[in-house]
Amino acid sequence: MNNCGISRWDDPAEINEKLKKLTSQEIWEVDDGYYTSVVINYFNEKCKASKDVYEESQTYIPGGVQHNLAFNKPFPLCMTKADGAYLYDKDGNKYIDFLQAGGPTILGINYPVVKEKIIELLNECGPVTGLLHEAELMIAREINKHMPNVEMFRMLGSGTEAVMASLRIARIATGKKHVIKIGGAYHGWSDQMVYGLKIPGSRALLESHGIPSSAYRYTDEVRPNDLHMLERMLKRNRLRGGTAAVILEPVGPESGTRPIALEYNKGVRELCDQYGALLIFDEVVTGFRVAMSGAQGYFNVVPDLTIFGKVVAGGYPAAGGVGGKKEYVLLMAAGLATGKHRAYVGGTLAANPLSCLAGYTAIQEIDRTNACEIAGRMGDRLCDGLKELIDRYGLPFVAYNQGSIVHLECTGAMSFDFSSMYFIKSALSLLKHKHMIYERKDSMERMGAAYMANGIVTLAGSRLYTSLADTPEVIDEALNRFEEVFRHVKKVNGKPCVHYI
Ligand SMILES: Cc1ncc(COP(=O)(O)O)c(C=O)c1O
Missing domain, CATH: 3.90.1150.10 (Aspartate Aminotransferase, domain 1)
Structure with missing residues (x-):
């Protein structure tokens, strides 16, 4: 590859x-x-x-x-x-x-090529106008070039926001309620995802202070690298409103701190198909780090949605976004889709020219070098x-x-x-x-x-x-x-x- x-x-x-x-x-x-x-x-x-x-x-x-x-x-x-x-x-x-x-x-x-492009941009139009900038298209097209599964991409302000958006999309798309995460994984700090943080099985006991239990009522966690436990949870959820999505880091929770078997992601994909849940890959760490095609390319598994962070702004602020199959990503369409049944997302400074151009330039440079x-x-x-x-x-x-x-x-x-x-x-x-x-x-x-x-x-x-x-x-x-x-x-x-x- x-x-x-x-x-x-x-x-x-x-x-x-x-x-x-x-x-x-x-x-x-x-x-x-x-x-x-x-x-x-x-x-x-x-x-x-x-x-x-x-x-x-x-x-x-x-x-x-x-x-x-x-x-x-x-x-x-x-x-x-x-x-x-x-x-x-x-x-x-x-x-x-x-x-x-x-x-x-x-x-x-502080990579010089990205820095120079950003200085040029700042001299031209500043970091943000609140209106459409061509760099938004450039980064979406560039991501699609390397990850064809990401047919469409919406840039947001952080990985945390992107995860929040993906869970909303999954619930609208499937009409189901539960989200299963892998124990110990970090998917940002939103109410539903702080559940089961750091240590598998910790549920709300370690870090969920200040979050009402109703916020993570539909979040479940299963043991890392354990397809049997995942299937048992999927079965259990069938009687409790169904599973909208399984979200995971494809190299294992906490950036692979908890290692997984090479075939694990394929197994999760099959289970998601069997139980009608979307598969969300959180590639905040792995996207454009483990391969140009991300961990999804390395494992040869197609997720329904992909979460991006960090690298999509090339190390500059406001790094995050959701991409994936058109039918799902369209569910958070802005502009023309206003007023339709959709997953509402936003952010005043999200998708600004600075982060989009930094991300676009960084991805091109990662490829070139x-x-x-x-x-x-x-x-x-x-x-x-x-x-x-x-x-x-x-x-x-x-x-x-x-x-x-x-x-x-x-x-x-x-x-x-x-x-x-x-x-x-x-x-x-x-x-x-x-x-x-x-x-x-x-x-x-x-x-x-x-x-x-x-x-x-x-x-x-x-x-x-x-x-x-x-x-x-x-x-x-x-x-x-x-x-x-x-x-x-x-x-x-x-x-x-x-x-x-
Ligand atoms: C795998 C993973 N998902 C989501 C996030 C959250 O991203 P952000 O810090 O941009 O909100 C992180 C941040 O480290 C992460 O490592």
């Missing part, structure tokens, strides 16, 4: 076996001496300007940061410059950037190097990747599973283990701090996105820095182990 970023597909059973071992033993993390004398010292001595910003921020911003991903232990760093594979903080320290803005910038951060394949190759190199280090230092950590999405699980904080059709069973089990999960999460963030102090930015200490800007030299330098951290990792006696559930 042309410009494909995935060169191999690991057996999920093998990865899960390793994750099971990881969570069944005590936590391993950088020892206290290293953490205080090196990590904390680095932040206090070398990052004073960031610390000043953060200290004042706490007065004006809840939690001191505006973005969930920006909080890093022991305090967030304030970034002032971004260039390709690197970030620079306010004190001038340089970092290898494996966050890549949370995934959208597969071309490397073969970015998916190159970033994928660098992901393989990083993952292989991490595996070699893990073996050499005798650590229980687990590294695996889906091309340019690399996972480094040091504590297994995300690896629990409380999925069960029986609510009481899941809830009791989760409540019993909740503090241990948080302890592991805390330890994962401590590892993240150690990476940061060694000049590596990760997503929460456990996920790494590679980009076109990563050369073999950048990856090898990153591996040297990981080695420096791994040399100081010890088993922490007394830090609780959990039996994998």
Whole structure:
């Protein structure tokens, strides 16, 4: 396949076996001496300007940061410059950037060609007029060129909004009520989708505070990579208003943190057809990252609707949209369709010329530069190097990747599973283990701090996105820095182990 970023597909059973071992033993993390004398010292001595910003921020911003991903232990760093594979903080320290803005910038951060097009556009017409701009057509046509299943595309303001829109469409199209998501998956922060976040089987118990239970009354979750449970849920829903849609990330929940079998998506497609539900692929992370044709191209499965985010604005704001089969996408038609029975969507600044042109230019550049394949190759190199280090230092950590999405699980904080059709069973089990999960999460963030102090930015200490800007030299330098951290990792006696559930 042309410009494909995935060169191999690991057996999920093998990865899960390793994750099971990881969570069944005590936590391993950088020892206290290293953490205080090196990590904390680095932040206090070398990052004073960031610390000043953060200290004042706490007065004006809840939690001191505006973005969930920006909080890093022991305090967030304030970034002032971004260039390709690197970030620079306010004190001038340089970092290898494996966050890549949370995934959208597969071309490397602050990619010049996109930037230049945007500057031209700003000089011409500014970021937004509220009226039709040709860039809206250009991006829709460009997406269709690479993903023919996306016959039509509506640009919205974010992935969260796109998911909300798709669920509305699915309910109108099928006349059914329930939506099934895969446990642990993130599909944005709308009321119905915060259900079952992060940990499969967690339902409303972890993050749904402030959301009335009626909002997720028709949301169900099933165990990742489990077609039997999905079918049982589809059967059950037949008696309760039917299933309008199954929504999933095609590489597995949380960008593949929970690995799936290669044939899983085909199985879901068959079940959706059998039970009359739409299949929605959330390609917010995978679209134009794992392949030009997205994960749907890689798995050769045609979804009814596709959710886009991140990359469709090329790393610029207002990134999101829904595309798919004409008959469904037409259900949210604007303009001429006003007054008809339709899924209402909107957003004052959505689909502005800036985000459309940035997305269009970025997709063209990803194609021209073969970015998916190159970033994928660098992901393989990083993952292989991490595996070699893990073996050499005798650590229980687990590294695996889906091309340019690399996972480094040091504590297994995300690896629990409380999925069960029986609510009481899941809830009791989760409540019993909740503090241990948080302890592991805390330890994962401590590892993240150690990476940061060694000049590596990760997503929460456990996920790494590679980009076109990563050369073999950048990856090898990153591996040297990981080695420096791994040399100081010890088993922490007394830090609780959990039996994998
Ligand atoms: C798979 C997936 N779906 C949806 C979203 C939500 O997108 P946004 O942050 O643009 O609302 C995200 C964001 O990270 C995501 O990773």
